[in-house]
Amino acid sequence: MSGEGGTAGTQQGALQAQQSHDDPTPEQIEAGRYLFAQSCIFLGAAADESWMPSTSVAEVAFAGRSNVGKSSLVNALTGRKTLARTSHTPGRTRQLNFFDLGGRLVLTDLPGYGYARAAKTDVQRWSALTERYLKGRPQLRRVLLLIDARHGLKDTDRRVMSSLDTAAVSYQIIFTKADKLTAGALAKNLETTEAELATHAAAHPNIAVTSAVAGTGIAELRAALAALAEDVAVAREEQ
Numbered sequence: 001m002s003g004e005g006g007t008a009g010t011q012q013g014a015l016q017a018q019q020s021h022d023d024p025t026p027e028q029i030e031a032g033r034y035l036f037a038q039s040c041i042f043l044g045a046a047a048d049e050s051w052m053p054s055t056s057v058a059e060v061a062f063a064g065r066s067n068v069g070k071s072s073l074v075n076a077l078t079g080r081k082t083l084a085r086t087s088h089t090p091g092r093t094r095q096l097n098f099f100d101l102g103g104r105l106v107l108t109d110l111p112g113y114g115y116a117r118a119a120k121t122d123v124q125r126w127s128a129l130t131e132r133y134l135k136g137r138p139q140l141r142r143v144l145l146l147i148d149a150r151h152g153l154k155d156t157d158r159r160v161m162s163s164l165d166t167a168a169v170s171y172q173i174i175f176t177k178a179d180k181l182t183a184g185a186l187a188k189n190l191e192t193t194e195a196e197l198a199t200h201a202a203a204h205p206n207i208a209v210t211s212a213v214a215g216t217g218i219a220e221l222r223a224a225l226a227a228l229a230e231d232v233a234v235a236r237e238e239q
């Protein structure tokens, strides 16, 4: 991962603004650190629905436009530079890549959408594969829908959000590349996007702000994902 350079240092104020809601406790941060310090193993790649790993632990999927930073975020969370392949070339990840984190959580890096000139066809193809994935994964706890913090929601993102609403798959918007814009611009984009989220039934109301390059929001996101993994583990024990 080489990153795109950036304006690190400007996100501190924006980070403080973001911390007004959804703050994890020190215990939750520690649970996240502990989970993501476990070994992370590549389970395999699925190009179509003919093979998907059979697992029973909680799963989270990383979705979003091509080049938004999905693979980089998987690498930042797990502290590995090359676990998920990143690239300057949009459309690098063409399959669903499954990773097992300590036998407690499965991370799925989805192919990006919206890079082809024929964006509509691209989204349809992406939708066909991911819809099959979404239908066949009852253990999927949440889709992390990554949005470039500089650009906010695009129409292709809105189409994906609508299909997730229809499929009743819980999802959360994750702003990426927070190192690339000023605190003021970030606060404005957060406000606009959160207002729009209110109209989407399956959307988590809060946006997580991250930078895979500067490390912004990574510990907090680890904490949130550890809480999801914990919920499933407790539910299984109670059965």
Ligand SMILES: Nc1nc2c(ncn2[C@@H]2O[C@H](COP(=O)(O)OP(=O)(O)OP(=O)(O)O)[C@@H](O)[C@H]2O)c(=O)[nH]1
Pocket: 001, 002, 003, 004, 005, 006, 064, 065, 066, 067, 068, 069, 070, 071, 072, 073, 085, 086, 087, 088, 089, 090, 091, 092, 093, 094, 111, 112, 113, 176, 177, 178, 179, 180, 210, 211, 212, 213, 214
């Ligand atoms: N400055 C900056 N660059 C980033 C960040 N995250 C990713 N990038 C860069 O953005 C480009 C795309 O990153 P990837 O992680 O490959 O994006 P992706 O969403 O997996 O892309 P596809 O697999 O093609 O859909 C790479 O050049 C990364 O180095 C970030 O937080 N800050």
Ligand SMILES: [Mg+2]
Pocket: 070, 071, 072, 085, 086, 092, 093, 109
């Ligand atoms: Mg990728």
